[in-house]
Amino acid sequence: MTDNAEPAVSLTELTASFTELYGNAPEGIWAAPGRVNLIGEYTDFNDGFVMPLALPHTARAAVARRTDGQLRLHSTDVPGGVVSLRVDELAPHSGHGWAAYPAGVVWALREAGHPVTGADIQLTSTVPVGAGLSSSAALEVVTAFALNDLFQLGLSAPEIAVLGQRAENAFVGVPCGVMDQMASACCTEGHALYLDTRDLAQRQVPFDLAAHGLQLLVVDTRVKHALGDGAYAERRAGCEAGARALGIGTLRDLPYEGLGAALETLAAAGEDESVVRYVRHVVSDNHRVEQVIALLDAGDVRAAGPVLNEGHVSLRDDLRVSCPELDLVVSSANAAGALGARMTGGGFGGSAVVLVEEAMADTVAKAVTEAFTSAGHAAPGVFPAVPSAGALRVAPAA
Numbered sequence: 001m002t003d004n005a006e007p008a009v010s011l012t013e014l015t016a017s018f019t020e021l022y023g024n025a026p027e028g029i030w031a032a033p034g035r036v037n038l039i040g041e042y043t044d045f046n047d048g049f050v051m052p053l054a055l056p057h058t059a060r061a062a063v064a065r066r067t068d069g070q071l072r073l074h075s076t077d078v079p080g081g082v083v084s085l086r087v088d089e090l091a092p093h094s095g096h097g098w099a100a101y102p103a104g105v106v107w108a109l110r111e112a113g114h115p116v117t118g119a120d121i122q123l124t125s126t127v128p129v130g131a132g133l134s135s136s137a138a139l140e141v142v143t144a145f146a147l148n149d150l151f152q153l154g155l156s157a158p159e160i161a162v163l164g165q166r167a168e169n170a171f172v173g174v175p176c177g178v179m180d181q182m183a184s185a186c187c188t189e190g191h192a193l194y195l196d197t198r199d200l201a202q203r204q205v206p207f208d209l210a211a212h213g214l215q216l217l218v219v220d221t222r223v224k225h226a227l228g229d230g231a232y233a234e235r236r237a238g239c240e241a242g243a244r245a246l247g248i249g250t251l252r253d254l255p256y257e258g259l260g261a262a263l264e265t266l267a268a269a270g271e272d273e274s275v276v277r278y279v280r281h282v283v284s285d286n287h288r289v290e291q292v293i294a295l296l297d298a299g300d301v302r303a304a305g306p307v308l309n310e311g312h313v314s315l316r317d318d319l320r321v322s323c324p325e326l327d328l329v330v331s332s333a334n335a336a337g338a339l340g341a342r343m344t345g346g347g348f349g350g351s352a353v354v355l356v357e358e359a360m361a362d363t364v365a366k367a368v369t370e371a372f373t374s375a376g377h378a379a380p381g382v383f384p385a386v387p388s389a390g391a392l393r394v395a396p397a398a
Contacts, residue, residue: 009060015029024064029395030063032137032184033054033183033184033388034057035137037052037183038052039292039308041319041347044178044195045175045236047198047249047252049194051205052179053183053207053387058138059142066119070084071087073085073123076122087107101140119147123139132350137184144185160181161181161184165180174232176232186390187389205293213358214355214356214357215361217354217364217382217383221329222380238272239282242276246265251279284318285311295307304339308339312352316343321347326349329343329352329354333364337357337363337364338360368382
């Protein structure tokens, strides 16, 4: 197995690089993690339940304030020079590539009335890009946390997460829910985050798998299929159409016990079969989150494995956001003795999670890797998901 959570650039190196780039030292360095979602997919924009945990992989930002209205952005991970923008000229859907994520945060803060007068920012990240592990949310949250501290805005972690979501929705143009930003901002070490995305009520659920002799593996397929372009928005629109047809605000308002009757209503009304499938997935996945929470609370963690498998089948067959590589992870892991597995994130590539007995982790990882080789795929990245802390200031120590 691999583990690319170790910083590729040390804090000392990041400070030196910032100083060389901008001509002065940063006022601080902040970190915000990527996340993996244990259960509850495509539910967050339906006001539903999710259960992510933060990873040790982080985006880090060295930042200094400016008072002249200039925003300068640089990434150690992306070829190219400094991106220079004017804070009073930031506008949604104006491009800027990777820089749109931190720039969108500055725009969202200013739109909300916060006096951000400019900044020099250098970013570096160990969150795998395109792996469905929220590399973009990590960039948004680390930028917002830094500016919140430096400009003394007084925002709470959930408020920062909502601003990050607004940046991605309105500025970048991705209609995501709030799960990724909430996970990056609010998770705590050793816990999974049980989040109600309707009112942002949250509970930190102890997630010490080692105490149960278990491990949760993340398998990064290292592929991203173009089919995913626009598919997220299409599924969101389909879910909203289903809610309208049922006369409810969001699919969260449909209880699991009423799912069968609701599906019959949709079919009788002539709704597109895709809408019927999307409704079935969202309502049943909300139920699966509640099942997993109950199992964790009862200490019966192993029994969550079959629920993960059910979640994957629903994502594959009802939501249709899986792909051959993700299906191969799930099938080969389960054949090698895993307790359960499912794709995680937006799909069409990216990553899967695999629940295994700790003693079987290497065996399962090897089996998945060999299955990829036999199928002619490049080797996946496999690493343990260690429940880690949310965003924080890392230098100087808060």
